[in-house]
Amino acid sequence: MYGSSPIPQALARGSGQRLLVAAGAPDAAGLLTSTLELAGYRTGAAGSGAEVAGRLAEHRFALAVVDAELPGLGDLARGGRLRPAYRPPVLLLVACESLARLVPELGTGERDYVTKPVRIAEVLARVEVLLRDVGGADLPGGTLDHADLVLDDGTCRARRGARTLDLTPAEYRLLRHLLVNSRTVLSKEQISNCVWGEFRDGNAIEQLVSRLRRKVDRSGPALIHTRRGFGYWLGESSGSG
Template identity: 65%
Template sequence: MFLAACDTLHDLVPGLRPADEDYVVKPVRIAEVLDRARALLRGRGGSERPEGMPCYGDLVLDDTTCEARRGSRALCLTPAEYRLLRQLLANAESVLSKEQIGRHVWGEFRAHGAIEKLVARLRRKVDHEEPALIHTRRGFGYWLGCPDD
């Protein structure tokens, strides 16, 4: 990110065509600097994330500590919720049946009601802010991802 005294960065460095979030013009507004820094981190996969951490958008799992974050907010997950979220994340954009979820989370088949309650609890924690990441495909199962608008 560049801090520029000019209206455009092109005036400073001819030929350079940065994205809109690559520079901030003086006088700076702290909120704008923070928003642009977040945009840069999102666009580059979040350089603050250590290598190998599974993530989808602003959702990050830390398998070494079994903790999850959505943006800057820590998600307080139960072990079953964490295993479910890990499975959804590992299969992002793919629908998982209730049978697949039950066998992965508990190692055995569970009644559909138990799976629906677990998904509902996880959804309340993960999808507290937009965009919603956990979705239902009626008659098929659940999936993690951003639906096409």
């Protein structure tokens, strides 16, 4: 249902905007999330209409990418849980036969759609157009931080405390992915898709994580941790990682 071709460099134009990805199938949600993050966006996820309402109430997303077949999506408007100020532009993923009943519940503002089977290049292009059309108003900034670790998407630089980190592009993408998903264990497959846009064997990921850990945790408490058998996560250790 979703294409998996590498992302053309010309389409990688995100600058840290936060997007909500709402797709019921975990594989589809994972592919969309990894693709958008590789293209320079920050993402949050929702798997049902109720989760969409909750996430939009918690955060001001720049745009929502929503599968029109998401469970419970039609209940959003009737529930009255969303205030107009928190309704972002929406990119709907719809089957061709469903175009006549495009879901209007997420807002009265900018909307667009792509038909399934989804082509990743088209999703990226329509996201870019929608964000451009809304003029970038009230979008989050391009800075991510956790404890004394700061990453600036505007300059593509990171620092820990007063120390600037000398990162390769792959290390930067990995650190960004860990920061966006702080305190969440990320599998090797998730990391590989985000960093390289394809799956690479575990040894390549282990070496990349090891290089980044030496730079980030060279001084100060460790922030990058291994959950053996599951993956890696970023945050303060409670002693049970």
